[in-house]
Amino acid sequence: MLSHRLTLTVSLTLCHIPLASSQEMPQTQLSNLLRQVNTMSATVQQLIVESDGALLEESSIQMHVMRPDGFYWKTLEPFSELLVTNGTILWSYQPDLEQVVIENWDSSRAELAAELLSGRTDSLTEEYEIFAQGNAGENMVVFQLRPLDQNSLYRRINISFDNAALFSIHLDNKNGQKTLWQFNQPQINQQLSPDLFNFQIPPGIDIVDNRVSQE
Secondary structure (H helix, E strand, O other), X not given: OOOOOOOEEOOOOOOOOOOOOOOOOHHHHHHHHHOOOOEEEEEEEEEEEOOOXXXXXEEEEEEXXXXXXXXXXXXXXXXXXXXXXXXXXXXXXXXXXXXXEEEEOOHHHOOHHHHHHOOOXXXXXXXXXXXXXXXXXXXXXXXXXXXXXXXXXXXXXXXXXXXXXXXXXXXXXXXXXXEEEEEEEEEEOOOOOHHHHOOOOOOOOEEEEOOOOOO
């Protein structure tokens, strides 16, 4: 699954979203901005950083998102791996092991970054206290999410918009670790084929089917 130690930095220069009114509640402003993104594609550089600032991991990723539940996350380097879901089934494919694991997809268990990019923000106020800094007359608006659950993995989450375009999401883990996703050449609200989110299993691959009947 997607790492829960996640800091997402996004430069969406192609995405021009009307900035929410400063009279709106912070959660309403945030939801309105995020819900303008129906599809997103980008090449991602991911850095996982230790609490002392040391680089733990660096990887290159190809990502596609299509609301409501289409998610494609292909690690290119250093090790090839693919996570893809169509909103019903989750495929986890590891070419080096010649194996694919198939599971039921449960959007309620999706990591926060996937939820945000998919526009599922309705439950945020049940899990986080949300604050906003800045207003419609300023270039940068930062939303800070503070977990209500003391057992949360996160210390705080900052989501920033620059000129009404999503700029960054920073998640600080309580153990001090951070992860950085740097998005290159993002394409916003471009047409994506639903076939992209239905994995075609290559011949000769070992299949581990962990799906549970929904009946």
